[in-house]
Amino acid sequence: MSAVSFEAVLAVAGVLFALGLAGLLARRNLLFVLMSLEIMVNAAGLAFIAAGARWGQPDGQVVFLFILAVAAAEVSVGLALVLQVRRHFKSLDSDAAGTMKG
Amino acid sequence: MMFYAAAAVAVISTVLVITRSNAVHALLYLVVSFLAAAVMFFALGAPLAAALEVIIYAGAVVVLFVFVVMMSNLQAERSRQSPWTSLRAWAGPAALSLVLLGEFLVVIASRGTRGLGPGAVPPKAVGISLFSTYVLGVELAAMLLLAAVVGAFHLGSRRETPHHRFFEETPK
Numbered sequence: 001m002s003a004v005s006f007e008a009v010l011a012v013a014g015v016l017f018a019l020g021l022a023g024l025l026a027r028r029n030l031l032f033v034l035m036s037l038e039i040m041v042n043a044a045g046l047a048f049i050a051a052g053a054r055w056g057q058p059d060g061q062v063v064f065l066f067i068l069a070v071a072a073a074e075v076s077v078g079l080a081l082v083l084q085v086r087r088h089f090k091s092l093d094s095d096a097a098g099t100m101k102g
Numbered sequence: 103m104m105f106y107a108a109a110a111v112a113v114i115s116t117v118l119v120i121t122r123s124n125a126v127h128a129l130l131y132l133v134v135s136f137l138a139a140a141v142m143f144f145a146l147g148a149p150l151a152a153a154l155e156v157i158i159y160a161g162a163v164v165v166l167f168v169f170v171v172m173m174s175n176l177q178a179e180r181s182r183q184s185p186w187t188s189l190r191a192w193a194g195p196a197a198l199s200l201v202l203l204g205e206f207l208v209v210i211a212s213r214g215t216r217g218l219g220p221g222a223v224p225p226k227a228v229g230i231s232l233f234s235t236y237v238l239g240v241e242l243a244a245m246l247l248l249a250a251v252v253g254a255f256h257l258g259s260r261r262e263t264p265h266h267r268f269f270e271e272t273p274k
Binding site for chain 2: 004008009012015016019020022023026027029031032034035036038039042045046049050052053056057058059060061062064065066068069070071072073074075076077079080081082083084086092
């Protein structure tokens with residue numbers, strides 16, 4: 001951590017998070033929405049790793065492990081839901097599933 | 103220097119992920135983005151996080167995406183068979199991952215003098231902290247993963263009755 005400044009790592013994490021947010025807002029395909037969510041979660045993990053390395057404590061990596069577990073659970077359930085939406089609406093467009101009933 | 107090269111690769115490949123029209127091409131860049139994030143973690147002195155990033159994100163999560171792409175648009179992919187096998191789709195991800203391979207070779211050739219600095223946190227310290235201070239969080243994560251397995255199995259099963267009233271009839 002001696003060579004890399006803390007602010008630079010936080011800037012990279014912020015840029016990656018903003019790119020994921022832009023993809024989440026701009027794309028209609030549900031697969032790309034899930035990919036953008038993974039990018040955002042990964043950027044948050046990078047910020048935690050940077051904070052852990054800044055103070056030399058293992059807590060940053062521990063929180064990254066928890067983020068990893070949450071991301072794995074989220075992507076498995078999310079992809080199963082994508083398959084259900086694909087099967088029932090015959091489309092991966094998020095607008096196809098935009099109408100609520102009841 | 104190693105961190106900034108990996109950060110540039112990560113940002114470029116992430117921009118290319120969110121702008122591709124083909125899902126498989128976007129997945130190729132997504133793998134490169136995760137590998138670049140792993141190199142960034144290594145440069146920051148977090149070798150355990152770097153290894154888990156490669157195994158879980160670039161391995162398991164991307165394999166799940168590839169399976170869903172394979173199951174969801176087989177017809178669309180089959181028509182694109184001939185240009186997909188050409189070199190153009192592979193050139194971008196290959197060039198970006200060559201940068202990461204170069205950094206990997208530099209770290210190996212330096213025989214431990216580069217890469218992990220004095221502020222690095224070894225995996226042993228992470229394990230001790232994980233199973234002493236954060237042991238309640240580990241148990242909660244285990245319950246969350248079990249719930250995810252059961253939920254994914256339930257949603258992935260193919261059956262006639264709808265899983266939720268949201269799926270009851272297809273609106274036209």
